Amino acid sequence: MTTPGASRYHEVYAAWKADPRAFWGEAAKAIDWFTPPEMVLDEKAGVYGRWFEGGVGNVCHNALDRHVAERGDQKAMIWDSAMTGESAAWTYAEMRDEVAALAGVLREMGVEKGDRVVVYMPMIPQAVFAMLACARIGAIHSVVFGGFAANELATRIEDATPKAILSASCGLEPGRTVAYKPLLDKAIELSIHKPDACLVFQRPQAQATLVAGRDRDWAQAVADAKAHGRLADCVPVAATDPLYVLYTSGTTGKPKGVVRDTGGYMVALAWSMHALYGVEPGEVYWCASDVGWVVGHSYIVYGPLIAGCTTILYEGKPVGTPDAGAFWRVIAEHGVTTLFTAPTALRAIKKEDPRAEHLARWDLSRFRALFLAGERADPATVQWAEETLKVPVIDHWWQTETGWAIAGNPVGLGALPVKHGSPTVPMPGYDVRIVDEGGRDVPPNTMGSIVIALPLPPGCLPTLWHADDRFRESYLEAFPGTYSTSDAGFVDEDGYLFIMGRTDDIINVAGHRLSTGGMEEVLASHPAVAECAVVGVKDALKGEVPCGFVVLKAGVEASPLAIEKELVGLVRERIGPVAAFKLAITVGRLPKTRSGKILRGTMKKIADGDDWAMPATIDDPSILDEISSELSRRGFGRT
Known part of the structure; x- marks a missing residue:
């Protein structure tokens, strides 16, 4: 166990528990609302309650427009492609104009507030522009991981019923080019629902054939919108309106569409960027995930931009593009202060370069923290990273459904002592309990099912897309009054949480x-x-x-x-x-x-x-x- 300085965590968590409404009401002041919320929490609304009823705002406004006056010339996003050797950057002002033009194109395609838009893109800047453009006009985006098989894409098109689909001609993987357009065409053919229009970004590595009457060329459409001044303004949306629907990975049969509402998500992300990750406006933050996953939504796109940071969009792998020093190069070249990645990325680097010989080539003097999530961070990997990088290595735990960390070590409040194998402690908003099969609390250091008392905090899913009953059945019925995480673990005598695997990973010998x-x-x-x-x-x-x-x-x-x-x-x-x-x-x-x-x-x-x-x-x-x-x-x- 390491022992950092004093932390305000216990004080802050106790304040939340004493008065949750006051806590989140104060946190909501970090958001630029068009109309402030009338109620912090309406327990009678929705399946288990809804956050910030009566509030009106816009996520794109909070991510881009409001920053332009104060930090318009600051870099908002840096794209680094290890696949092509390219790098590019956009200031907040440039990115706002790019997104406003694309939002204008969406309007021309008939997309309005409340319509769904499927985004099927590789890790290129246009994917981020697409998400923000949807948010700008109040459309609900549903990002599907680029290169997903046609039948999987088709099931998501059928469930989301999008007005339009935004895609690209191809994605790049080490040693191969993946043509997206044939997969998209096949998915539309398989789907009962047909979109009105598709917008396709042509990458030079593979040109796509456009379908007459349905498909439009992305670059031409955006250039035309800019030339004629067809730039869309931010549309006011209710705090309880959906921002996006994200389908859980690995689903079979009918996919589960996790709904993310607008107001609670903004508040939770803004709070987490400073309190959990300890990142300040103007700093460079890198989440080495993909925009197709929840981590990419929260901490490549929305969280860093809402917080006024510079976000990194990386197209590449931790190894093989070109070597196991790829991550250290990105950190050094762009002045990254904080990296968030999956434990498997660290294990891949450790496997290829166990003595971290590539690290010596790069200056990581501005780098101060590494966060891990996505699956359990084994102590051996965490310890290797600590010894190699000489910075705090912070495991934290969350799910697609929650949208941000359930448990972590809040660097911004002052880091707590680290226990290898534990993501540390619950964040404010999460009343985490360990229960037996009958739903009874178990003593410390006793394995059980991990549940969270309702209501879930801001940022978590209020329901599944058009499936309230399925939401209740999947998450709320097993242990009444709580949300079942389907994870198993225990809490020790210090209140530290240990996630030992999914409940179906507990074997009976x-x-x-x-x-x-x-x-x-x-x-x-x-x-x-x-x-x-x-x-x-x-x-x-x-x-x-x-x-x-x-x-x-x-x-x-x-x-x-x-x-x-x-x-x-x-x-x-x-x-x-x-x-x-x-x-x-x-x-x-x-x-x-x-x-x-x-x-x-x-x-x-x-x-x-x-x-x-x-x-x-x-x-x-x-x-x-x-x-x-x-x-x-x-x-x-x-x-």
């Missing part, structure tokens, strides 16, 4: 409930292991037994078989024979979503010989063939 996350911690502590995943596989005697998949660091000299034996012994030593851990399997790569989450559920199905479908969000499908082949060699799965 001969009647003992064991956390796969705890076993992963042990495996990751081995000096030869770069990353790992533990799943429970079927066993005729014990019901389930754990199976560990491990990826070794580059340059490891010991044989995989020898390391596997050491790992089995290590789990037996640290957790005990009760874990029944007898199988460690060395693999070249772990299958992941494009946001970096390990596909443990799919690996389990392959090992069990169950039917499985290719996950829609998988980054590289060929990895599952590698996993299947190795499992088959060991006598698992279908033969």
Whole structure:
């Protein structure tokens, strides 16, 4: 445990708990409202209550227009493409004009307040312009990860029923160009709902064929809008109006559209930028995610701009574009103070460059904090990052549904002591509880289901898109009066939260409930292991037994078989024979979503010989063939 200076966290959290309305009412003063809210919380509205009833504002106004007078010449966004070698920047004034012109084009395409717009884009500036242009005119955007399969895109088009779709001709992946337009055309063909129009940004790496009468060229349309002064102003929208609908990754069947309302989201993001991340206006903040994920929505686009920061939009990977020093280059070249990325990015860098030799080439003197989220940050990776970067490494935990951190270490309030393996403590607004199967609170250090008492704080989903009943069934019915996170973990005697995995990652070995996350911690502590995943596989005697998949660091000299034996012994030593851990399997790569989450559920199905479908969000499908082949060699799965 490290021991920083005094923190105001406990004082601030207690103030929220004593008077939630006063707390969030004060936080709402950071927002430039057209009409201030009449009520901070209306508990009778919506499914569980609605925030800032009566308030009227606009997210684009708060992200761009209001900053122009004070910091119009400051860079609002820097685009850095490791894929093309290009870099570009826009000031707040330039970005406002670009977004206003695109919003004018949307108006010409018939898009009005309340209409939906699907955004299917790579990591290029136009993707950010698209989101802000929708917000500017009160349209509801739904960003679908660029390169998503046609049938997955089609299900989202059917559910959102967009008036228009904004896309690009292609996306770029290491070693290949992904043509988006054929996927988009096929999705529209498959979908019962047909958009009125599509706007397509032509990238030089691949030109798309436009459909007459439906498709328009992006650059031409925006240039024409600028030439004729067709720039759209910000449209006033209610605080409770939706800003966007974001479909949860990995869904099967009908996707779940998480709704994000306007007012609560602005307030929560503004509060988090200074209190949690400790970032001030004018500083450079980099969230190395994708705009297709919730992290990209909150902390590439809206959060940093609302806070008056300079945000980085990065098109590239942590390794291979061109090497494991890519992140350090971006930090050094653009003066980044704070980076937010996924633990899997750090593990990839550690695997390729375990001694951090690339780091010596770059000046990171302005860099002061690294935040991790997206999946559990194993202590070994956090410790490696601390020793390598010599800055605080802050794990924090949140979900697509919440839109911002449930738990974290609030650097802006003064960092709390770090406990490796814990995202630290709940943020104001979140009354986090650990309960047993009957919904009863459990003692400290006891594993249970993690729930949050209602109402959820500002920024969290008020419901699912046109599916209140499904929202209640999915999140509120299991433990009445609370929101079920579907995560499992415990709280220690100091109030620190430990997330040990999804509730379905708690395996039952001969009647003992064991956390796969705890076993992963042990495996990751081995000096030869770069990353790992533990799943429970079927066993005729014990019901389930754990199976560990491990990826070794580059340059490891010991044989995989020898390391596997050491790992089995290590789990037996640290957790005990009760874990029944007898199988460690060395693999070249772990299958992941494009946001970096390990596909443990799919690996389990392959090992069990169950039917499985290719996950829609998988980054590289060929990895599952590698996993299947190795499992088959060991006598698992279908033969």
